[in-house]
Amino acid sequence: MTDTARPLPPRDDRLARAIALPFHRLLDRIDAGLAAGAIEADLPDGTHRRLGGRAAGPVAHVVIHRWRALVRLATGGSIGWYDGWEAGDWASPDPVPLFDLFMRNRRTLGSSARAGGPTRLLARIGHALRRNDPRGARRNIAAHYDLGNAFYAEWLDPSLTYSSALFESADDGLEAAQRRKLAAILERTGVQLGGTLLEIGSGWGSFAATASAAGANVHTITLSEEQKRHVDALALPNVRCTLTDYRHVLGTYDAVASIEMVEAVGQEFWPDYLNAIARMLRPGGRAAIQFISIDDAIFDAYASNVDFIQRYVFPGGMLIARDRFAALAERAGLDWRDEHRFGQDYARTLRLWRERFEAAVREGRLPAGFDARFVRLWRYYLMYCEGGFSGGGIDVHQVTLVRR
Numbered sequence: 117m118t119d120t121a122r123p124l125p126p127r128d129d130r131l132a133r134a135i136a137l138p139f140h141r142l143l144d145r146i147d148a149g150l151a152a153g154a155i156e157a158d159l160p161d162g163t164h165r166r167l168g169g170r171a172a173g174p175v176a177h178v179v180i181h182r183w184r185a186l187v188r189l190a191t192g193g194s195i196g197w198y199d200g201w202e203a204g205d206w207a208s209p210d211p212v213p214l215f216d217l218f219m220r221n222r223r224t225l226g227s228s229a230r231a232g233g234p235t236r237l238l239a240r241i242g243h244a245l246r247r248n249d250p251r252g253a254r255r256n257i258a259a260h261y262d263l264g265n266a267f268y269a270e271w272l273d274p275s276l277t278y279s280s281a282l283f284e285s286a287d288d289g290l291e292a293a294q295r296r297k298l299a300a301i302l303e304r305t306g307v308q309l310g311g312t313l314l315e316i317g318s319g320w321g322s323f324a325a326t327a328s329a330a331g332a333n334v335h336t337i338t339l340s341e342e343q344k345r346h347v348d349a350l351a352l353p354n355v356r357c358t359l360t361d362y363r364h365v366l367g368t369y370d371a372v373a374s375i376e377m378v379e380a381v382g383q384e385f386w387p388d389y390l391n392a393i394a395r396m397l398r399p400g401g402r403a404a405i406q407f408i409s410i411d412d413a414i415f416d417a418y419a420s421n422v423d424f425i426q427r428y429v430f431p432g433g434m435l436i437a438r439d440r441f442a443a444l445a446e447r448a449g450l451d452w453r454d455e456h457r458f459g460q461d462y463a464r465t466l467r468l469w470r471e472r473f474e475a476a477v478r479e480g481r482l483p484a485g486f487d488a489r490f491v492r493l494w495r496y497y498l499m500y501c502e503g504g505f506s507g508g509g510i511d512v513h514q515v516t517l518v519r520r
Contacts, residue, residue, distance in 0.1 A: 132161060133161075135183070136159075136160075136161045136183070139159075139183050139186050140165075142186050142189075142190060143157070143165060143167060143186075146167055146225065147165075147167040147168060148224075149221055149224045149225035149226060150167055150168025150169075150170070150217065150221050150224070150225070151168075151170060151171060151221055151224045152168070152170070152171040152172065152173035152217075152220055152221060153168055153169075153171075153172075153173025153174045153175060153176070153213070153216070153217045153220060153221070154166055154167060154168040154169035154173070154175045154176070154217075155167040155168060155175075155176045155177075155178055155214065155217065156175060156176070156177045156178070157178045157179075157180060158178070158179045158180065159180050160180055160181065160182055160183050168217070168221075173216075173217065173220060174213035174216045174217055174220070174506075175213060176208065176210075176211075176213040176214035176216075176217055177208055177209055177210070178206060178207075178208045178214060179206065179207050179208065180205070180206050181204060181205055181206060181207065182200075182204075182205045182206075184200065184203075184205050185197075185200040185205035185206040188200040188205065193421060193423065194423045194424040194500075195422065195423065195424050195427045195428075197424070198424045198428065198496060198500075201496060202489070202492060202493075202496075211496070211499050211500075211503070212499050212502050212503045212506065213503070214503065215499065215500050215502070215503025215504060215506075215507065216503040216504075216506040216507040217503075217507065218503070218507065219503060219504045219506075219507025219508065219509040219510065220506075220507035220508060220509070221507075222411060222413075222414050222507070222509045223411075223413055223414065227417070246426075246431040246432045247382060247384065247432065248380065248381055248382040248384070248385055248432045249385075250361045250363065250364070252432060253339060253361060253380065253381075253432065254339045254361070255431075256380065256430075256431045256432030256433075257338075257339040257340050257380060258339070258340065258341070259430075259431050260429065260430050260431070261338075261340035261342060261343055262340055262341060262342045263342075264342060264483055265320065265342050265343075265345070265346050266483045267482065267483055267486065268320070270472070270473075270476040270481050270482055270483075271469055271472040271473040271475075271476050272320075272469065272472075273290045273291045273294050274291065275291070275294060275295075275298075275320070275322035275325070276319065276320030276321070276322060276346070277294040277297070277298065277319065277320075277322040277323075278319055278320070278376075279297070279319070279375050279376040279406060280297065280376070280406070280458065280461055280462035280465050280512045281293030281294045281296070281297050281461060281464070281465045281468075282294075282296045282297035282300055282458060282461055283296075283458075283461045283464060284296060290465070290468045293461070293465070294322070295326075297406075298322060298323050298326040299326065300514060301323060301373050301375060301404045301406060301514065302323070302326055302327055302330060302373070302404075304373075304402060304404035304454070304514065304516045305327075305371035305372070305373055305402050305403070305404045306371060306402045307327065307330070307332045307370055307371040307402075308331075308370070309330070309331035309332075310331060310332075310333065311332055311333065311370040311371060312332070312333050312335070312369045312370045312371070313327055313332045313333065313334050313335070313369060313370065313371045313372070313373060314334075314335050314336075314337070314365065314369040314371070314372045314373075314396055315327070315334060315335070315336040315337065315372075315373045315374070315375075316337060316362045316365075316372065316373070316374040316377050316389075316393075317337070317338060317374055317375060317376070317377025317380075318336040318337065318338035318340075318343050318344065318347050318357055319338075319343065319375065320343055320346045320347065321336070321343075321346060321347035321350050321352065321355075321357070323336075323373060323375060324336045324347060324350075324352055324355045324357070325350065325352050325355075327355075327373070328352045328353055328354050328355050331354075332354070332371075333354045334352075334354060334355045334356070335356050335358070335365075335369070336355060336356070336357045336358075337357070337358055337359075337360040337361075337362065337365060338357065338358075338359065338360075339359060339360075339361065341359065344357050344358075344359055362388075362389060362392050363388055363392055365392065365396055367396065368396060368397070368398050369396050369397060369398070369401065370397075370398060370401055371397070371401055371402050371403065371404070372393050372396060372397055372401070372402075372403035372404070373403070373404045373405075374393075374403065374404075374405050374406070375405075375406040376406050376407065376408060376512075378405065378407045378436060378441075379407065379408050379430075379433055379434060379435060379436065380430070380432060380433060381434070382432060382434045383419060383434055383437075386436075386440075386441060386444050387444055387447075387448070390441075390444050390445050390447075390448040390450060390517075391448050393448070393450065393517065394448040394449045394450055394519055397450075397519035398519065399519055399520070400518065400519060401518070401519045402516055402517070402518050402519075403450065403516070403517040403518075403519075404514065404515075404516055404517075405513075405514070405515050405516075405517060406512065406513065406514050407436050407441070407512070407513055407515075408435050408436060408462075408510060408511070408512050408513075409435060409436045409437065409438040409441075409510070409511050409512075409513060410435040410436070410437070410509060410510055411509045411510075412437050412438060412439050412440070414509065415435075415437040415440075418435070419434070419437075424496075424497075424500060425497065425500070425501075428493060428497075429493070429494075429497050435510065438511075438513065442515075445517055449519060449520045450517035450518065450519060450520070451517065451518040451520060452515060452517060453515070453516045453517070453518055454515065454516045455513055455514070455515045456513065456514045456515075457511050457512065457513050458512055458513075458514075459505045459508065459510065459511035459512050460505065460506070461512070462501075462505040462510075462512045463502050463505035463506045466498055466501050466502035466505065467502055469498060470495070470498040470499065470502065473494065473495070473498060474495070477491055477495075
């Protein structure tokens, strides 16, 4: 044997290396796309890799138990990554930094974490069947919001406000921050004592209660039978709640409010939504809108795919491309004014919701019928969303639209 000769590795070792090689190449691509933050990964072949680490950012710790996790990621994107988590193909002591990293590096990662091939095509076909025409919208809303009022009551704040809170300081509690958000929306509407206000998307009545207490006459609309049942039970003065699609509302109002409802509209129907607001507002009337956006730079890739939330949590959902949406608003005769962004407040809101959700699970307070798989799905959903807002590629906005 010469000095440079090396013994051949055992045959099974060579096979293991051959199997691992394409997965390390995929990890190489992810490594190259991590401009900020890092992933510490323990791999099935017994190796450890640090991906990224070139600039400051979150550090995520991930254990890949089976190479199949990376197959799922490469073919199924965020849907496949969730499927792998549910199947035990990968694990993390805290997945939030990982989701943060994927979003924080959204532009440099490119298609590394997006579905491709037949998986993407099948997902797109399924999503297309969930379009938000009047019949589909009611079905999609029911799938998410009609899980039961008792379910949401166990982990939302007492007002059952299911949208981002607006925090003022580190000492703010969730309830105070939700009241501040509702007051900010009401102020944007400019509605006066005795004025008429349409709310598109009732939620569980917290904004209707806020507007009613200020002396407004409120018509609040929803497609969720569970939400309508709850709002009716509140018996709020000068509040009428109906099961009505926004496209079918008649009449004119002094003001309109819509808090995180437009994400259930879908890109195809953005013009219908904005034209409906313009039609229902008196000249000079104001609409206060709170909406969730995704970075315009990645919107086309997002819109041409189907993500984990659309597949498993909110059928028919679609985040907003802010610039395109604003242009459509202007085209509808609505001036875009006084925009405020507060995405990190949403990350904080989601963290507080998750803490309350975990406490409800621990204490056995969730209603009967929600099994362990459902609990894991919603745990993942809350972590996924928190990481998305923390990473900055998803944001939440309040804006005032004024009818010309």
